[in-house]
Amino acid sequence: MGFQVGEVILIPTTIKDVAEVAGVSVTTVSRALNGYSDVGEETRRKVQKVAEELNYRPSAVARSLVMKRTKTIGLLISEMMSDKSGHHFTFEVLRGLHDALAKNGYDLIFANTTTAKQRLLSYLDFCTERRFDGVIVMGIRLDDPYVHEVTESPLPSVVIDIPLLSKHCGYVMTDNIHGCELAIQHLTSRGHRNIGFVNGHKEAEVSRQRLRGYKDALEKCGLPFEPSLVYEGDFSVESGAAGLEALLSANPDLTAVFFASDLMAIGALRWAQQQGIKVPGDVSIVGFDNIELSEYVTPGLTTIHQRRYEMGVTAANSLVAMLEGDMAQGRVLPPDIVIRGTT
Amino acid sequence: MGFQVGEVILIPTTIKDVAEVAGVSVTTVSRALNGYSDVGEETRRKVQKVAEELNYRPSAVARSLVMKRTKTIGLLISEMMSDKSGHHFTFEVLRGLHDALAKNGYDLIFANTTTAKQRLLSYLDFCTERRFDGVIVMGIRLDDPYVHEVTESPLPSVVIDIPLLSKHCGYVMTDNIHGCELAIQHLTSRGHRNIGFVNGHKEAEVSRQRLRGYKDALEKCGLPFEPSLVYEGDFSVESGAAGLEALLSANPDLTAVFFASDLMAIGALRWAQQQGIKVPGDVSIVGFDNIELSEYVTPGLTTIHQRRYEMGVTAANSLVAMLEGDMAQGRVLPPDIVIRGTT
DNA sequence: GTTGCAAACCAAAACGTTTTGGTTTAGACT
DNA sequence: AGTCTAAACCAAAACGTTTTGGTTTGCAAC
Numbered sequence: 001m002g003f004q005v006g007e008v009i010l011i012p013t014t015i016k017d018v019a020e021v022a023g024v025s026v027t028t029v030s031r032a033l034n035g036y037s038d039v040g041e042e043t044r045r046k047v048q049k050v051a052e053e054l055n056y057r058p059s060a061v062a063r064s065l066v067m068k069r070t071k072t073i074g075l076l077i078s079e080m081m082s083d084k085s086g087h088h089f090t091f092e093v094l095r096g097l098h099d100a101l102a103k104n105g106y107d108l109i110f111a112n113t114t115t116a117k118q119r120l121l122s123y124l125d126f127c128t129e130r131r132f133d134g135v136i137v138m139g140i141r142l143d144d145p146y147v148h149e150v151t152e153s154p155l156p157s158v159v160i161d162i163p164l165l166s167k168h169c170g171y172v173m174t175d176n177i178h179g180c181e182l183a184i185q186h187l188t189s190r191g192h193r194n195i196g197f198v199n200g201h202k203e204a205e206v207s208r209q210r211l212r213g214y215k216d217a218l219e220k221c222g223l224p225f226e227p228s229l230v231y232e233g234d235f236s237v238e239s240g241a242a243g244l245e246a247l248l249s250a251n252p253d254l255t256a257v258f259f260a261s262d263l264m265a266i267g268a269l270r271w272a273q274q275q276g277i278k279v280p281g282d283v284s285i286v287g288f289d290n291i292e293l294s295e296y297v298t299p300g301l302t303t304i305h306q307r308r309y310e311m312g313v314t315a316a317n318s319l320v321a322m323l324e325g326d327m328a329q330g331r332v333l334p335p336d337i338v339i340r341g342t343t
Numbered sequence: 344m345g346f347q348v349g350e351v352i353l354i355p356t357t358i359k360d361v362a363e364v365a366g367v368s369v370t371t372v373s374r375a376l377n378g379y380s381d382v383g384e385e386t387r388r389k390v391q392k393v394a395e396e397l398n399y400r401p402s403a404v405a406r407s408l409v410m411k412r413t414k415t416i417g418l419l420i421s422e423m424m425s426d427k428s429g430h431h432f433t434f435e436v437l438r439g440l441h442d443a444l445a446k447n448g449y450d451l452i453f454a455n456t457t458t459a460k461q462r463l464l465s466y467l468d469f470c471t472e473r474r475f476d477g478v479i480v481m482g483i484r485l486d487d488p489y490v491h492e493v494t495e496s497p498l499p500s501v502v503i504d505i506p507l508l509s510k511h512c513g514y515v516m517t518d519n520i521h522g523c524e525l526a527i528q529h530l531t532s533r534g535h536r537n538i539g540f541v542n543g544h545k546e547a548e549v550s551r552q553r554l555r556g557y558k559d560a561l562e563k564c565g566l567p568f569e570p571s572l573v574y575e576g577d578f579s580v581e582s583g584a585a586g587l588e589a590l591l592s593a594n595p596d597l598t599a600v601f602f603a604s605d606l607m608a609i610g611a612l613r614w615a616q617q618q619g620i621k622v623p624g625d626v627s628i629v630g631f632d633n634i635e636l637s638e639y640v641t642p643g644l645t646t647i648h649q650r651r652y653e654m655g656v657t658a659a660n661s662l663v664a665m666l667e668g669d670m671a672q673g674r675v676l677p678p679d680i681v682i683r684g685t686t
Numbered sequence: 687g688t689t690g691c692a693a694a695c696c697a698a699a700a701c702g703t704t705t706t707g708g709t710t711t712a713g714a715c716t
Numbered sequence: 717a718g719t720c721t722a723a724a725c726c727a728a729a730a731c732g733t734t735t736t737g738g739t740t741t742g743c744a745a746c
Contacts, residue, residue: 010497012471014702025726030704040724057471061407062702065731070404072452085635091430098453105462107473108453109415115445128355128400130450154353266639273641292428296609298616298641357732368696373734383694405732408701 013054022050033058064131073101073319074132076123076150077112078139085236085263088291089308090139093160096312097136104320106133113146124149134319136160141203156328158319160311162205163330170328172315176206179304179335180213181220183258183286186302186337188221192256192284195223198243198268200260201234210260210288229254233264240264241271248283255283256343262287262294262303269297269342285342299341307333356397365393376401407474414448416662417475419466419493420455421482428579428606431634432651433482436503439655440479447663449476456489467492477662479503484546499671501662503654505548506673513671515658519549522647522678523556524563526601526629529645529680531564535599535627537572541586541611543603544577553603553631572597576607583607584614591626598626599686605630605637605646612640612685628685642684650676 019026024043032039032047039047050056064070075097077090098108111126119126123146127135134156137147142162151157151169159171187195197214200207215225231246233239240259248254259265265287272279279285279299287294287303294301314331322328362369367386375382375390382390393399407413418440420433441451454469462469466489470478477499480490485505494500494512502514530538540557543550558568574589576582583602591597602608608630615622622628622642630637633648657674665671 012474015704016702026703027705027726027728028724031725034704038724043724057468059408059474059702060472061404061413061474062731063704064404065402065408065702065733066704068731087430087434087635091434098455099457102455102457110441110451110453112441112445114442115450119448125400129403131355131402131404270639292430293636293639296613296636296640358734359732369733370696370698370735371694374695377734381694386694402732405701406734408703408732409734411701 012059013056015056015058017054018047018051018056021054022047069133070131071105072107072109072130072132073316074109074111074127074130074135076127076135076137076147077110078141078144086139088263088293089289089306092308093138093312093315096309096314097316098312100313100316101320104316106316106320108136113144122146122149124153124155127155134158134323136315136319137162142205143203156319156322158315158322158328160315165328165330168322168328170318170322170330172311172318172331172333173206174306174311174335175332176209176335177213177216179288179306180210180258181217182335182337183288183304184214184217184221186339186343187256187258187284187286188223190256190284190343193223194229194251194254194256196229196231196244196247196251196254196257198231198233198240198247198257198259198264200264202232204235207260214258226251233260235261235263237263237267237270240267244268244271244283248277256286257283258286258288260288262289262291262301265301265303265342266293266297269301280342287342290338294338294340302340302343303338305336305338307335355402356399358399358401360397361390361394361399364397365390412476413474415450415452415473415475416444416659417452417454417470417473417478419478419480419490420453421484421487429482431606431636432632432649435651436481436655436658439652439657440659441655443656443659444663447659449659449663451479456487465489465492467496467498470498477501477666479658479662480505485548486546499662499665501658501665501671503658508671508673511665511671513661513665513673515654515661515674515676516549517649517654517678518675519552519678520556520559522631522649523553523601524560525678525680526631526647527557527560527564529682529686530599530601530627530629531566533599533627533686536566537594537597537599538566539572539574539587539590539594539597539600541574541576541583541590541600541602541607543607545575547578550603557601576603578604578606580606580610580613583610587611587614587626591620599629600626601629601631603631605632605634605644608644608646608685609636609640612644623685630685633681637681637683645683645686646681648679648681650678 015026015029019029028039028043029047032044033051101108135150137150137157137159151159151164154168157169161173163171163173165171184195199211218225228250231243233243243264244257247257259268265285269279269285277283287301290303290305294303310333318329318331358369358372362372371382372390375387376394444451478493480493480500480502494502494507497511500512504516506514506516508514527538542554561568571593574586576586586607587600590600602611608628612622612628620626630644630646633646637644637646653676661672661674
């Protein structure tokens with residue numbers, strides 16, 4: 001008897017123990033500790049004292065079973081966001097999620113997509129086994145079939161960076177269209193007319209949006225859209241360098257390039273410096289994300305800031321609201337432009 | 344009846360449902376699905392088929408209650424590691440932890456130290472309520488009283504970066520002494536004789552070790568230890584700059600400085616460049632950690648690499664081993680030196 | 687035609703809570 | 717003296733599993 005972990009046996013006090021010592025029923029202990037009104041003041045104090053003395057901690061497991069809610073939220077992250085370079089974006093969102101969830105009494109359980117694969121379960125099955133109250137979905141590729149199983153299920157979910165809205169599925173994302181507009185406007189205001197664009201891979205919804213934003217912004221500024229000015233990268237440092245090289249050789253009169261991620265912009269910046277191309281002298285560079293790195297490269301990277309911590313908080317609060325009966329919502333956060341040395 | 348989340352009611356199939364449809368007892372369903380031998384082949388197939396059809400997923404909650412183990416590991420991180428700059432170190436360790444735990448069927452639950460504070464519980468009480476099977480402790484200040492409550496309790500734990508070893512508490516850390524030796528040896532091999540040291544705050548065990556390592560290495564190289572060559576920072580970018588400034592003004596003949604973290608080294612590097620001090624021309628810089636950033640600053644930062652992902656994996660495996668009855672262990676991982684442009 | 691044994695199955699207890707639907711007691715009102 | 721009500725308490729059911737200690741059946745061995 002007791003809680004078996006390894007060779008050790010932990011024996012946490014149960015409500016029964018408290019009841020016996022206090023000389024009342026378990027019902028009374030439960031109701032006394034949970035603040036119900038049908039227990040006498042004296043009895044309540046007695047129970048509290050005994051519970052304190054025995055160091056009683058109600059089992060979340062037992063409670064979850066009978067209450068039919070676990071107060072746990074699953075965090076579904078794809079490798080895309082949890083790989084070696086994922087931290088720049090992911091970590092801050094995570095902090096926001098955690099802080100807001102903790103404030104509401106929920107715990108966050110990691111369940112990156114390998115967890116499920118390890119156990120040969122679909123994400124949804126995994127969530128069902130663990131009886132999560134809700135799920136946060138993050139960095140999922142549009143072509144991942146399992147993710148839709150989750151977002152379409154009745155399990156309440158909030159998706160980050162894909163605008164999926166249904167009865168049980170809300171989302172949070174940055175206003176990418178406006179972000180691109182800020183970037184292009186800034187470049188044109190500095191006199192640039194030939195502005196290239198290096199996008200992320202097209203399995204990401206944000207890539208679609210940013211391409212659209214780039215086009216819209218050009219139009220707004222009265223510039224023509226030129227397909228040869230667009231390069232499809234994959235968000236990585238390497239593809240940024242490759243993108244700049246490709247665009248420059250195809251368009252020698254290019255004077256500025258907008259990148260769909262800071263990591264790509266930084267890759268391009270390094271490549272340019274190695275090639276003796278001056279930034280911003282020969283070519284100006286604007287990134288997207290405002291990761292911490294962008295402040296520390298030389299020259300500092302001009303970029304579009306995403307409120308990552310706030311995205312986490314918003315997603316968490318949105319999910320909690322759904323769990324309390326609110327409608328699912330889509331929330332779009334405004335970006336800001338941060339002007340540094342590359343423009 | 345059913346699982347209540349918000350207004351929605353999810354009704355997962357239970358073992359009872361499967362039993363009824365398959366026309367057997369719940370005992371048989373349980374034993375059939377869990378591979379026991381006292382169930383006929385035909386019955387087993389029948390049960391499996393029905394379970395599949397009804398999409399049955401055994402409740403981890405109910406199972407935890409009766410099995411007296413939750414297959415969950417708590418992750419205790421202090422603000423120190425989960426603040427805005429924490430990701431450089433924390434995220435990789437996290438990945439290692441998660442990957443290794445998932446492989447063993449354990450889930451990782453975030454419980455940064457604010458979680459507990461929010462709920463007015465000690466960390467240990469929080470762990471007890473959630474009935475974690477074990478805990479990973481990370482980035483805790485030496486002077487945090489609650490952490491010792493955890494590591495001294497019978498709850499199996501593995502601490503990262505503090506050498507606490509007892510019956511139920513193991514640890515994983517980098518060989519800081521050797522790391523410092525690598526750094527100092529590298530600097531002396533380049534002819535430096537006056538080598539300063541900017542340490543982290545002294546509430547961190549790693550700071551103590553790195554100071555010791557710095558001293559030992561000087562001695563090994565036949566150089567005298569000079570207290571005025573040591574500055575106590577706090578691991579932050581700002582304190583790195585302040586450290587370099589202070590050391591330089593107190594010791595004009597300084598030619599190299601070793602920093603206890605990359606973040607501080609980078610702060611110093613930026614400050615130096617702003618002041619027109621050439622790196623590595625006027626002063627050489629070595630950091631510690633090898634965070635991703637250190638590769639991208641200009642010039643690239645020479646630093647001591649910590650195997651962060653491996654630390655996570657090692658800690659996780661160590662904890663799992665303890666849960667299976669092994670002794671708690673202390674494991675020390677070797678550092679490497681990464682030579683880049685600042686030396 | 688017992689006895690013994692293995693194979694296949696099952697009823698019930700246990701895990702630690704919350705909640706439902708009571709019962710008991712004491713005092714107030716007729 | 718009887719009825720009603722409110723306050724204080726409690727027994728038992730429920731949650732969904734695993735496990736213990738069986739029982740039943742059929743067949744081989746004597």
